[in-house]
Amino acid sequence: MGDPGEVVEAIRNLRVRGAPAIGVAGAYALVLAAGIGGAAGVRETAPGVAAARPTAVNLRWAVERMLHRLDGLGATESREEVEIALLEEAEAIQREDEEACRAIGERGAALLGNPCTLLTHCNAGALATAGSGTALGIVYTAVDAGKRVRVYADETRPLLQGARLTAWELHRAGVPVTVIADSVAGSVLASGDVDAVIVGADRIAANGDAANKIGTYPLAVLASRHEVPFYVAAPLSTFDPTCACGNDIPIEERSPAELSNPFGVNVVPEGVSVYNPAFDVTPAALVTAWICETGVIRSPDSASIAAHLESGPLQPS
Amino acid sequence: MGDPGEVVEAIRNLRVRGAPAIGVAGAYALVLAAGIGGAAGVRETAPGVAAARPTAVNLRWAVERMLHRLDGLGATESREEVEIALLEEAEAIQREDEEACRAIGERGAALLGNPCTLLTHCNAGALATAGSGTALGIVYTAVDAGKRVRVYADETRPLLQGARLTAWELHRAGVPVTVIADSVAGSVLASGDVDAVIVGADRIAANGDAANKIGTYPLAVLASRHEVPFYVAAPLSTFDPTCACGNDIPIEERSPAELSNPFGVNVVPEGVSVYNPAFDVTPAALVTAWICETGVIRSPDSASIAAHLESGPLQPS
Numbered sequence: 212m213g214d215p216g217e218v219v220e221a222i223r224n225l226r227v228r229g230a231p232a233i234g235v236a237g238a239y240a241l242v243l244a245a246g247i248g249g250a251a252g253v254r255e256t257a258p259g260v261a262a263a264r265p266t267a268v269n270l271r272w273a274v275e276r277m278l279h280r281l282d283g284l285g286a287t288e289s290r291e292e293v294e295i296a297l298l299e300e301a302e303a304i305q306r307e308d309e310e311a312c313r314a315i316g317e318r319g320a321a322l323l324g325n326p327c328t329l330l331t332h333c334n335a336g337a338l339a340t341a342g343s344g345t346a347l348g349i350v351y352t353a354v355d356a357g358k359r360v361r362v363y364a365d366e367t368r369p370l371l372q373g374a375r376l377t378a379w380e381l382h383r384a385g386v387p388v389t390v391i392a393d394s395v396a397g398s399v400l401a402s403g404d405v406d407a408v409i410v411g412a413d414r415i416a417a418n419g420d421a422a423n424k425i426g427t428y429p430l431a432v433l434a435s436r437h438e439v440p441f442y443v444a445a446p447l448s449t450f451d452p453t454c455a456c457g458n459d460i461p462i463e464e465r466s467p468a469e470l471s472n473p474f475g476v477n478v479v480p481e482g483v484s485v486y487n488p489a490f491d492v493t494p495a496a497l498v499t500a501w502i503c504e505t506g507v508i509r510s511p512d513s514a515s516i517a518a519h520l521e522s523g524p525l526q527p528s
Numbered sequence: 529m530g531d532p533g534e535v536v537e538a539i540r541n542l543r544v545r546g547a548p549a550i551g552v553a554g555a556y557a558l559v560l561a562a563g564i565g566g567a568a569g570v571r572e573t574a575p576g577v578a579a580a581r582p583t584a585v586n587l588r589w590a591v592e593r594m595l596h597r598l599d600g601l602g603a604t605e606s607r608e609e610v611e612i613a614l615l616e617e618a619e620a621i622q623r624e625d626e627e628a629c630r631a632i633g634e635r636g637a638a639l640l641g642n643p644c645t646l647l648t649h650c651n652a653g654a655l656a657t658a659g660s661g662t663a664l665g666i667v668y669t670a671v672d673a674g675k676r677v678r679v680y681a682d683e684t685r686p687l688l689q690g691a692r693l694t695a696w697e698l699h700r701a702g703v704p705v706t707v708i709a710d711s712v713a714g715s716v717l718a719s720g721d722v723d724a725v726i727v728g729a730d731r732i733a734a735n736g737d738a739a740n741k742i743g744t745y746p747l748a749v750l751a752s753r754h755e756v757p758f759y760v761a762a763p764l765s766t767f768d769p770t771c772a773c774g775n776d777i778p779i780e781e782r783s784p785a786e787l788s789n790p791f792g793v794n795v796v797p798e799g800v801s802v803y804n805p806a807f808d809v810t811p812a813a814l815v816t817a818w819i820c821e822t823g824v825i826r827s828p829d830s831a832s833i834a835a836h837l838e839s840g841p842l843q844p845s
Contacts, residue, residue: 366796368709379797379800391802391803393711394710394711394746395805398742398779401745426709429714432746432753478688479691480692482699483696483706484707486680
């Protein structure tokens with residue numbers, strides 16, 4: 212891709228998806244903008260990149276970080292110099308996300324027993340980040356450490372990221388994975404066969420409420436009922452201190468056709484309405500712990516999250 | 529269809545589905561068996577009909593009732609006399625199911641406010657019974673009584689009975705219906721936009737635990753969390769006094785291809801396992817009331833359910 216508009220389209224159409232991955236892609240979109248239009252091009256392009264998808268805060272975070280880097284440059288800097296500086300920054304964002312995945316993987320793997328059966332939703336793996344993934348990074352790290360891990364993967368309607376991406380990633384890595392309909396998670400949790408639920412996040416509010424792929428909230432409610440630990444694995448770039456709580460997180464509503472017209476087949480009668488929110492919010496009280504690159508946060512309040520964020524290396528200053 | 533084997537196949541392949549409807553279809557399969565092989569043909573055919581699907585007890589109940597009628601006939605009865613008697617019995621089962629739907633509709637509609645927004649799962653409508661349906665019978669009756677009813681219909685993976693059948697039925701009847709992915713129910717219930725959840729049942733144990741389409745149990749858990757009434761609408765023929773509790777109800781596991789190969793498209797990578805149970809069990813404690821043709825049973829114990837069943841007109845003596 213040579214045009215930032217193409218990156219925005221790729222993010223909108225989910226050819227790039229996963230909160231950390233779209234942050235990284237958004238940063239590179241601004242490198243492309245710098246190459247074409249220098250500092251002015253970056254400033255002009257930034258709002259459209261930040262708004263390509265509304266829920267995952269990593270995108271806005273990455274754009275703000277790129278603009279912060281731009282602000283630090285002298286006004287006399289040439290187009291080439293701007294491009295080089297922003298490329299450096301985008302590469303740093305990418306490297307830091309890889310490192311965050313590695314650290315999240317280690318911190319999360321330490322929480323798991325051996326053997327261990329996990330349940331996950333959507334895809335929070337290598338296909339969603341610059342590294343090995345958040346939720347799946349934990350799986351890979353645990354397996355590398357010699358733990359025997361099995362995974363139930365919710366198929367994740369409407370776009371089937373669990374069936375298509377998570378199952379593909381895990382199977383390729385030799386991790387036993389069983390795909391279930393989203394609605395089967397209740398039975399599987401009730402059966403006692405799951406030791407922990409691990410999901411990623413698209414935005415975590417200051418109080419710990421976490422927005423993630425639609426269907427995460429019901430999983431958290433079911434895990435709580437069956438006393439199964441419910442972990443949210445996410446880099447610090449997913450925390451949004453400007454959202455006091457989950458109610459402040461904008462929830463993207465996507466095209467009804469994602470639900471009503473899978474694979475070109477109409478499955479909803481003509482004239483019937485369809486409601487297709489892409490995310491839901493899990494209240495902090497249902498989360499056993501947030502697994503971040505800098506630590507495992509248990510039962511936080513806003514103050515402890517704020518302190519944790521301040522200690523983190525990844526926030527733009 | 530002229531052959532009971534064809535009816536059994538139609539039940540297995542879900543061309544006839546819905547617990548009450550497969551009971552009625554099973555009864556007519558034995559009428560066909562009587563026409564071909566008389567009493568001996570009926571006795572030979574009955575076990576295969578009863579076993580066509582394992583979870584909905586209405587099928588076994590209807591077969592037992594037909595055999596009971598057969599037992600009451602003289603040994604000298606001709607093939608034609610057996611056929612006529614069994615046709616009478618099958619027609620009675622069908623008529624009684626129509627009547628049960630009507631009564632369930634009235635009892636359930638009386639519980640609803642005006643206006644009223646409902647959430648339902650799978651299809652418990654005219655396409656699942658001999659009458660207007662159980663859960664949807666309540667909707668039709670409420671609308672006929674002048675109540676303004678809106679319905680959220682879970683699409684109901686893997687076979688999409690909610691998107692395809694419930695949405696079709698309700699839209700055709702002029703009832704506003706919105707299809708959602710099964711995993712959206714949590715958000716919709718959390719939003720406060722749902723006044724009651726109403727589902728059907730495939731088998732209700734003596735203690736009130738109810739087996740219904742996979743995904744019903746998570747809905748009940750979510751409804752309980754958000755203090756939304758959760759109603760199970762089912763005729764007495766759905767109660768199975770021989771199952772003490774939900775653990776005794778056999779749960780049908782269906783072909784992985786239902787999940788992994790929708791519309792001929794592989795959505796699960798080759799070699800990945802799939803778990804596809806067709807039903808789950810909702811504990812009695814999560815059910816606000818069971819709406820039956822003979823009454824509304826609230827917070828029952830085994831004794832009150834037994835008393836209720838004894839008072840019913842539909843059990844074989």
